[in-house]
Amino acid sequence: MSLKVKDISEDALIQRLLGKIPLVPSALNTGPGDDCAVAPLDDDHWQLLKTDAIVESVHFFPTDDARRIGWKAIARVVSDFAAMGGRPQWFLVTLGIPKSYSVEKLEELYIGMGACLQTYGGTLCGGETTSIPDGGSLMISVAATGCVKKSQLTLRSTARQGDEIFVTGRLGGSIAGRHLDITPRLHEADWLTSQNFPSAMMDLSDGLAKDLPRLAAASGLGYQLDFSNLPCHPGCTTTQALNDGEDYELLFTVNPDRISQLKQQWCLAFPDTPITRVGTIVRIDESMQVKGGWDHFAAER
Amino acid sequence: MSLKVKDISEDALIQRLLGKIPLVPSALNTGPGDDCAVAPLDDDHWQLLKTDAIVESVHFFPTDDARRIGWKAIARVVSDFAAMGGRPQWFLVTLGIPKSYSVEKLEELYIGMGACLQTYGGTLCGGETTSIPDGGSLMISVAATGCVKKSQLTLRSTARQGDEIFVTGRLGGSIAGRHLDITPRLHEADWLTSQNFPSAMMDLSDGLAKDLPRLAAASGLGYQLDFSNLPCHPGCTTTQALNDGEDYELLFTVNPDRISQLKQQWCLAFPDTPITRVGTIVRIDESMQVKGGWDHFAAER
Numbered sequence: 001m002s003l004k005v006k007d008i009s010e011d012a013l014i015q016r017l018l019g020k021i022p023l024v025p026s027a028l029n030t031g032p033g034d035d036c037a038v039a040p041l042d043d044d045h046w047q048l049l050k051t052d053a054i055v056e057s058v059h060f061f062p063t064d065d066a067r068r069i070g071w072k073a074i075a076r077v078v079s080d081f082a083a084m085g086g087r088p089q090w091f092l093v094t095l096g097i098p099k100s101y102s103v104e105k106l107e108e109l110y111i112g113m114g115a116c117l118q119t120y121g122g123t124l125c126g127g128e129t130t131s132i133p134d135g136g137s138l139m140i141s142v143a144a145t146g147c148v149k150k151s152q153l154t155l156r157s158t159a160r161q162g163d164e165i166f167v168t169g170r171l172g173g174s175i176a177g178r179h180l181d182i183t184p185r186l187h188e189a190d191w192l193t194s195q196n197f198p199s200a201m202m203d204l205s206d207g208l209a210k211d212l213p214r215l216a217a218a219s220g221l222g223y224q225l226d227f228s229n230l231p232c233h234p235g236c237t238t239t240q241a242l243n244d245g246e247d248y249e250l251l252f253t254v255n256p257d258r259i260s261q262l263k264q265q266w267c268l269a270f271p272d273t274p275i276t277r278v279g280t281i282v283r284i285d286e287s288m289q290v291k292g293g294w295d296h297f298a299a300e301r
Numbered sequence: 302m303s304l305k306v307k308d309i310s311e312d313a314l315i316q317r318l319l320g321k322i323p324l325v326p327s328a329l330n331t332g333p334g335d336d337c338a339v340a341p342l343d344d345d346h347w348q349l350l351k352t353d354a355i356v357e358s359v360h361f362f363p364t365d366d367a368r369r370i371g372w373k374a375i376a377r378v379v380s381d382f383a384a385m386g387g388r389p390q391w392f393l394v395t396l397g398i399p400k401s402y403s404v405e406k407l408e409e410l411y412i413g414m415g416a417c418l419q420t421y422g423g424t425l426c427g428g429e430t431t432s433i434p435d436g437g438s439l440m441i442s443v444a445a446t447g448c449v450k451k452s453q454l455t456l457r458s459t460a461r462q463g464d465e466i467f468v469t470g471r472l473g474g475s476i477a478g479r480h481l482d483i484t485p486r487l488h489e490a491d492w493l494t495s496q497n498f499p500s501a502m503m504d505l506s507d508g509l510a511k512d513l514p515r516l517a518a519a520s521g522l523g524y525q526l527d528f529s530n531l532p533c534h535p536g537c538t539t540t541q542a543l544n545d546g547e548d549y550e551l552l553f554t555v556n557p558d559r560i561s562q563l564k565q566q567w568c569l570a571f572p573d574t575p576i577t578r579v580g581t582i583v584r585i586d587e588s589m590q591v592k593g594g595w596d597h598f599a600a601e602r
Binding site for chain 1: 303304305306307308309311314315317318319320321322323324337338340343348350351352353354355356357358359360390391393394395397398399400401402403404405406407408409411412414415418419424425426427428429430431432433434436437438440442444446
């Protein structure tokens with residue numbers, strides 16, 4: 001019987017697909033696997049490239065406010081540029097639209113996208129619309145380029161043994177509505193990387209339980225989580241903070257020697273946003289094995 | 302009653318949506334409306350940006366060979382870079398996948414995409430996979446960057462009154478299967494633009510009857526078509542050549558003074574590919590009004 005996508009994890013599917021296509025890692029600073037791809041731009045900058053998609057009834061409900069849906073579609077990509085230490089530039093938006101979809105609702109969607117682009121400094125430069133067969137769900141695919149100073153580029157694969165693990169903000173409970181009102185940590189990430197604090201960084205999209213193992217694995221290392229210290233949103237349990245996903249906070253690692261400096265300066269720069277140490281990077285054979293987080297193709301959730 | 306997307310044309314929908322979002326044309330050489338967006342790159346080159354999507358049961362059948370589907374998804378974008386006088390660079394692929402879709406079929410899709418990338422010189426640098434609700438159709442969204450020498454950039458908005466209109470290859474009948482086996486005219490377009498032959502150019506994706514009026518309108522001009530001279534594929538009628546779409550041939554305009562030089566040199570460079578004069582660019586008030594071609598949101602076809 002044929003293997004179906006719901007029978008394997010999203011990460012496993014991506015690995016299988018990438019195995020079928022010639023990759024040219026030598027021409028790229030990093031290929032698929034980080035928050036963005038990194039390509040040559042000029043002497044002082046790398047170009048960042050990112051694509052992302054949200055789908056009705058998967059990432060948002062048909063009854064959600066279309067402006068907030070549009071904001072989310074753009075903000076998720078901005079968050080990925082932030083996670084590399086960069087900033088957004090050019091955006092391309094592709095819509096797969098059921099033929100009976102409301103034009104006014106699509107206009108509201110675009111107003112929300114425009115608001116997010118203006119807030120974070122991206123520009124829409126093109127797009128594509130296509131019909132999808134009756135019964136299908138609206139799909140919003142956003143691709144964008146960004147740029148990052150070479151001195152600020154921060155990958156998820158460069159954590160070092162003994163680094164402490166931090167997150168910005170609070171985790172969990174996004175499904176209550178906060179998942180539509182993403183605040184990408186663009187300024188915070190720029191501040192962190194301009195002072196070279198993070199040894200590795202990514203954004204939290206699929207939940208700490210899914211994303212921290214990805215960061216550690218990309219670095220060839222393991223992790224120990226301090227469950228008692230997770231910064232949960234009010235009313236959220238530790239389980240929710242680990243698994244709910246769509247936090248769009250920064251997950252980053254810091255050399256222990258720089259932590260007191262980081263904490264002091266952070267309080268002055270961002271007094272309203274906590275940063276919290278949630279664990280330590282360790283050798284693989286000393287690692288915890290946390291399971292959970294969001295997987296698009298899990299058969300049951 | 303709420304206006305639905307099937308009640309208006311694709312071009313009208315795009316105009317309404319773009320009206321809702323701040324555009325920054327001053328930062329771009331050209332915004333939405335040409336085959337690709339054009340952004341600053343370096344002293345000698347523009348960057349090109351393009352997004353495109355194909356959907357099961359709209360652009361291909363569920364029973365079609367997945368390698369050919371993958372080839373088509375990439376080749377459509379390569380054709381857009383060709384139409385600007387440029388070449389492809391970095392590709393991002395986003396899949397919206399029904400949970401019961403076959404992993405093996407997706408692997409075949411990627412093999413086809415890889416073959417097309419290798420043939421035309423693009424590189425996959427990232428992607429995204431998301432599940433779509435049951436009953437949905439596979440959607441393949443391809444975004445890419447390219448580059449073009451500033452001296453070779455050719456827009457659809459720069460045709461001049463009196464220019465003759467040409468197409469490469471033959472038109473019509475793509476639905477018989479040829480729509481999966483696209484040969485983007487990358488080399489032909491590079492040859493044409495390196496010698497500065499086209500005053501304006503685009504690729505034929507929605508049919509001459511839809512795309513020629515777009516080129517003329519973008520240039521603020523009209524057109525006269527020579528119906529008796531259309532290069533129809535064997536077995537195709539003039540109506541099919543005008544309306545079927547998915548030809549992926551080049552549509553371009555040439556100053557009359559350069560036509561004999563063009564024809565002589567073209568025969569030597571591309572002896573197996575015809576170019577055919579199909580009409581003339583005229584003033585708007587002298588224009589024909591041809592209707593037809595492919596519209597994604599037309600209620601009936």
